[in-house]
Amino acid sequence: MSGRLYIVGLGPADERWLTLEAQEALAQAQDLIGYEPYVARVPMREGQTRLASDNRVEIDRAREALERTAAGRIVAVVSGGDPGVFAMAAAVFEAVDHGPQAWRDLDIRVLPGVSAMQAAAARLGAPLGHDFCAISLSDNLKPWDVIEKRLEHAARGDFVIALYNPASRARPGRIADAFALLRRFLPGETFVSLAKSVGREKEEILLTQLADVDPAQVDMSTLVVIGASGTRRIARQGARDWVYTSRKAT
């Protein structure tokens, strides 16, 4: 008998951003697999096996999930945000691509979720209201010059830019390099937001501009949003400004 593998997005914070579909899959799963803080967010259920692991072993985690599915288990791999955006879904399919032929016959279902950039955008107003891109600054798996090329084209194409993984213990300076590169193509008054721990208790959202942004304020929990020429800031009194990107391109 063959099992089923759900690749589930938990959203960026608590269960209010969870979809009905994701809730049902989590309730059905016999085995729950994921990076420890994500597994911890799923309510305990009797009889459910929980396999929490370190962040840097995505491919091992994917293989473990596939092996259990092939053995007939109902498995859920959990990710924060949307599992399809810089998260576990790509790792699982990469493992399938390089794994045994039989894995191609498995019942694998990706369940979309709210990504960190969408949650940050919702808090800010509507900065992703027009053409945008998402770039991961992690250079664990891709060379830095590829990242530089993408940043350059994102800026020259006048996209709103969401930066994922802007900092790491191994390379804390990469966000400073990214801001320096973007300053070569974009005006100093370009809108920048640092959205930290969105939806969680420690949530903190800073609004600034490219000329002034301080890379030291960016940590691993930060989603960086960089505006386009059509991004506007609505001044408010006694409350944080709203930000949106006009649908009329300039």
Next chain:
Amino acid sequence: MSGRLYIVGLGPADERWLTLEAQEALAQAQDLIGYEPYVARVPMREGQTRLASDNRVEIDRAREALERTAAGRIVAVVSGGDPGVFAMAAAVFEAVDHGPQAWRDLDIRVLPGVSAMQAAAARLGAPLGHDFCAISLSDNLKPWDVIEKRLEHAARGDFVIALYNPASRARPGRIADAFALLRRFLPGETFVSLAKSVGREKEEILLTQLADVDPAQVDMSTLVVIGASGTRRIARQGARDWVYTSRKAT
């Protein structure tokens, strides 16, 4: 007494992609405002006013919602997908920006949802697993040369590309122009998917490549996904191939 305005994303299809937060807001709203097919997707509730309108009056709809909120009502503006991505949130904040000062004091909350591109990606595998961008081909509000510039930089930057609004009654040919432009920068074997009515009864997903894609198969319900150099196709027997974008850039 002041009201509250929720800008709610219903996801691309039925309620299984609805978040808990969105469900609560829809239950709480006294007035429901939106494009008719979206309003129709929300279960009827006694005492709730429903204002369904045509698709081309986004700004009027936004103003109506803001006026009712200012009058003390609990209002929900509903969008398909994520309201922050090519949808109502930007229209509401644009109306605030150009509206009476008092609108800046309103309690406005954007509730993120699953976007069409995430739902399409989930069905395909994990094509958005690495750097990607989203471009609307609608030229109602922006000149076509801006769209061309963005397509060119998206291609040269080796982004996975999600194309929204690829067709319209007014200009059915723009997707053909977009494919022609992309062919100047990308190899013919570049992965292309046409994902139609994802999550709905008429769902249809085609996998092809840039050299072969037929623009006549693109309609208003289609989300077009164009792969990057790292996008891989996993051949399967008796089932649609899976597609993912490798986290290792080439």
